[in-house]
Amino acid sequence: MQINHRDTETKRQSGRRHRLFLVGISLCLCASAVKSDAQTDPQNAALLAFKREQIGLMQGEATRYYDSREVNRAIAQTQKRAAQIEKTVGDAASTTYSVHERAYFAPDGSPQPFWVALPAGYNAAKKWPLAVYLHGYSENISKIAPWFPPAEIIDAATKRGLLLAIPYGRRNSDFVQWGEDDVLQVKNEVMRLYSIDEKRVFLAGASMGGYGAWAVGLHDVSPWRAVAPICGRTDFYLWFKTARENLPVWKRALYDADDPRFLLSNARSTPFFVQHGALDGTVSVEHSRRIASDAKRLGLPLQYLEQADGDHGSEFQTGAVSRAFSWFLTLPPVDIPQKIELVAVDLREAKNNWARIEAFETYGQKATLKAEIQGDVIAVTTENVASFALEPPPTLFATKNQVKLVVNGAEAAALFDAALPIRWQKEGAKSEKSPARCGPFKNLLRDPFLLVYGDEKDRQAAQKFALEWKVSADGNAKLKSATEISDVDKTSFNLILFGTRDSNPLLGEIAAQLPLELTKNGVRSGEENVEGKNLGLRMIWKSPWDKARLIGICSGIWWGDNLPVNHKWDLIPDYIVYNQKTERDASNVALEAGFFDGNWGK
Incomplete structure (x- = not known):
């Protein structure tokens, strides 16, 4: 979010x-x-x-x-x-001021830049600690005016012997979805190109980057030895001044998926150092106070420092970053934990160290998994989990041989090889969805995708979508006529189809299979036809052509004309039928919305 x-x-x-x-x-x-x-x-x-x-x-x-x-x-x-x-x-x-400028190709084919600041005397014969630093919001950020930290922050890292990686973050992405993917790709690129101590990789950020540190760190703590969010937002409902219970279940799920307070128990095995200024007029200090209180109640390894005269300005942020970098270097390397906790609502983000949820029982609702290794036994407790995979290193077991699995008090019938992944699935689980092939709608854009149009009106809609993607994420969206789509395209890309079965022949080819469809007179939802005018449909669904791919449907009136450009797809679940009216949050009024089940059914 x-x-x-x-x-x-x-x-x-x-x-x-x-x-x-x-x-x-x-x-x-x-x-x-x-x-x-x-x-x-x-x-x-x-x-x-x-x-x-x-x-x-x-x-x-x-x-x-x-x-x-x-x-x-x-x-x-x-x-x-x-x-x-x-x-x-x-x-x-390049080597300007000991800062290397680099880039990589994102899944959409666009070049995405990042920068690496090197300590004096850097050489590959030694393993160096790495800090990844996430920037704040900037109205004018672009690839010709990227946000770059002041010299004080670069010096705070390099003079302490830290390499400093600075992701571009796909503009003002809040470092979630493709912004999070950017952070993780930059981290991986830096570890590939430089001599990095993999047990001393840290994450920090301020303001929007402070929220990004929360979100990236809590979606999966395993890449990070420690995380240091500074004056970052932690509570969507506090930010929007709304009550969680007043939102529909599907919208609540979209907020919760990226909400730090909702995800906080994922920090069980990773220390966080949180800093905030008491006089902050941009992001209320109440955000950090509340999450610090939550962490204390849960017994999590979180330290909180509140500066009485601190605000949201660069002086406070620079001092806080320096303190965070010093704190990072006091932390000794640690081994992979024997006990983990995992909470998620987005299947793509449902991972923590050596555990991953691979299917939910009910999508759009909270799922939890707790696992602990004792001797040669893994005890797991779950809620709303239909399938999971565990890959702990064999060194965590007593004998490194045969392992017993106990799930919700029931012992598995067979032993597992400690050197192999351990997979468990509930009887009757619906498992066509997977972490790599699931909603919500915005997950379409995290892998290679094509915009597929039928007639001229569809082509104009695809062009508008491509422009929104460019301005939002500095990305490249490729357009292609439905009549030109090849078998290779169907297996290589998520296809986002514009129009209806009458205007787009590729959509017409599969329309009868779809659970929802915009029609001339309204909407077909399953077997039911509902009349209506001036409606729109956005939907993500399994690709009928390839089991590893997804399709998207964009039919009818445009979605999100009143939404900020970098938030166009935040509030679309798996499917939404909407009209031209708008909600308080500027999204279109939903007539029907929600998440498909594990087999992509309603």
């Missing part, structure tokens, strides 16, 4: 815009100490694509905001850097 944070940084935005622009385009302009061949190295190819995208953005947009002479100089410098990357052999990362 994504929320616009108005950082105090934005108060200074007009004065900083020019500086941010120059930082964003100059980090990679100096000659590299080493070279690479962008034609063969994926990282260099992504970096080259990013530089070319910057050039296009500057040529097409920047002259409206900046002095044309400076823009032309910046374009020339970036063109020079792009030519250098194209010709180099080896590693093309």
Whole structure:
């Protein structure tokens, strides 16, 4: 779930815009100490694509905001850097101020940048600790004006011997969904490219990045030795000033899936250091007070520091980041825990260390799993879980041989090999959904996807969707006519189909199989036809063509015209039929909405 944070940084935005622009385009302009061949190295190819995208953005947009002479100089410098990357052999990362600019290709094919600040004397002969730092909200963030931390934050890391990774975060994504995927990909890229101590990898962020640290850290704590959220939002219902019980169940589930207080028990085995200023006028200190109280009640390893004179400004945030980095380095390496807790409502995020929920009994409701290893026995208790997988390292068992599994007090009939994954499924479980193939609707966009149109009206709708994706996530959405879709496309992409069976032949091919469908006179829901005018349908469903893929349906009137551009898909569950009216939260009024069961049925 994504929320616009108005950082105090934005108060200074007009004065900083020019500086941010120059930082964003100059980090990679100096000659590299080493070279690479962008034609063969994926990282260099992504970096080259990013530089070319910057050039296009500057040529097409920047002259409206900046002095044309400076823009032309910046374009020339970036063109020079792009030519250098194209010709180099080896590693093309820049070395400006000991900061490497890098990029990777996201699932949608777009180049996504990130930066790595190196301690003095870095060398690959030693294993170094890594901190991943998540930025705050910026109204003007873009690939030519990326948010970049002040020198004080970079120095706070590098002078302590920490490598500092700075994800772009797909603009103002709140670091959830594709924003979270960006953070994890950056972490993985840095660990691949640098000499990192895998037992000392930390996560921190401030403001929107503070919320991001909560969300990324609690969706799966296992990549992180510790997490340090700073002045971040923790409670959607407090933020929106609404009561949870007043929301429909399906909307509550969408909030809960990314809500730190809802997910907090996932922190059982990972320490959190939370900081907030008592005078914060942007994100109320009550957010951190409440979650700190929750953690104390649950007995979780969370420390809370509240600064009496602290606000939401850069001075407080810089000091808090420095304290967090110092705290990180006091923590000794730890082994994988023998006891874990897991709570989730989105199957894609239902993992914690060596446990993953692979199917829910009822989708759109809270699921929990607790597991503990004692000797050669794993005791598991669950709620709303139809299937799970456990992959603890054999070293956690007493004999590292045969393992007994006890689920909700019942002992499994057979023993399990300690060296192999342990899978359990409830009798009668509906298991066509999987963590990689499930709703809600926005999960379509986390893997390679194509926008598929039928007639001209459908094509215009697909173009509008592509523009929303570009502005929201700096992504590339590919469009293709339904008549041109190949068998390879059906197995390689999630297909998002625009129109109806009458306008889109590919949708017409499968319409009879779908549980919902927009018709000329209204909506078909199962076997029932409901009359209505000016309606829309958004839906995610299993692909009829490939068991590993999904399809999306976008029919009728447009969804979310009144929603912020970076929150277009937050409040769409598996399916929603809606009209032109809007709710208090600016989403369209739902006539029917919810989650499909584990076999994609209603």
